Amino acid sequence: MSGLDDKSRRDLFRGSLDVMVLAVLADGKQYGYSIQKRVRNASGQTIKAGSLYPLLHRLEADGLVKATWESDTGRDRKWYELTSAGQRQLKSTAADWQAAFARMQALVLPALRQVTNHPASS
Amino acid sequence: MSGLDDKSRRDLFRGSLDVMVLAVLADGKQYGYSIQKRVRNASGQTIKAGSLYPLLHRLEADGLVKATWESDTGRDRKWYELTSAGQRQLKSTAADWQAAFARMQALVLPALRQVTNHPASS
């Protein structure tokens, strides 16, 4: 039970990385590497560095986050925080995300039950 | 509230189309056009023809579905049904999808609450 390779599992949520990053930033300033770990801990989803940094640059270019280099512990890190546009975006995206996935669940769960109970042909 | 353009909403599901198609096929033989409508009705997600047919061909090439041309009402349609491999795939994918979705929800919902209650800087 539950044997998807990493690639398949990742593909499942290809379009949700933005939402997750914005969600992590909702409770305060974070830098890239910490965002990565937080998403990983909270969602089980691994965002690779090669995906994360371009993603953050896109969010910045879109004005959804604001970045500043700061060294709080002697080390330079690029801190990201939501802009007000980012907050609005998170609000509408997260709400849609929630609604859309709930509907998909209504499609997927009965199917899962179906296929779990009746094995079949071919 | 809830103002995502079509593209953003679609991007949200890049990767989940396979699962939805397999889910629809879980309760029996369907042809492409009917799969499209079922997914649309059940999930609110529109799979465009230019996505659906190549997707079905991929599933067939991977041995997850089996296709046969049949004319039940005078009209030729290409009927798809799950293979046993397709059933196994659906079972593991759907289970994973469900689990991952629940965890992601745990990340997104608190963030949504956060951003809904406290407006902020920049």
Place this chain on the structure above:
DNA sequence: CCACATATATCACTTGACGATATATAAAAT
């Protein structure tokens, strides 16, 4: 001092959803 985790970045590659387009048939409208 050296290995490893931390931290950010870029780029070529690949996958896949899409719009546009083509084709053909059944049904519905005029």
Place this chain on the structure above:
DNA sequence: ATTTTATATATCGTCAAGTGATATATGTGG
């Protein structure tokens, strides 16, 4: 009867985005 519209499948060029590989630099622990 003819035109239009919905049904039904298919292909192709384009584009966006996640990934692996790779590079670079700094802090930390052995």
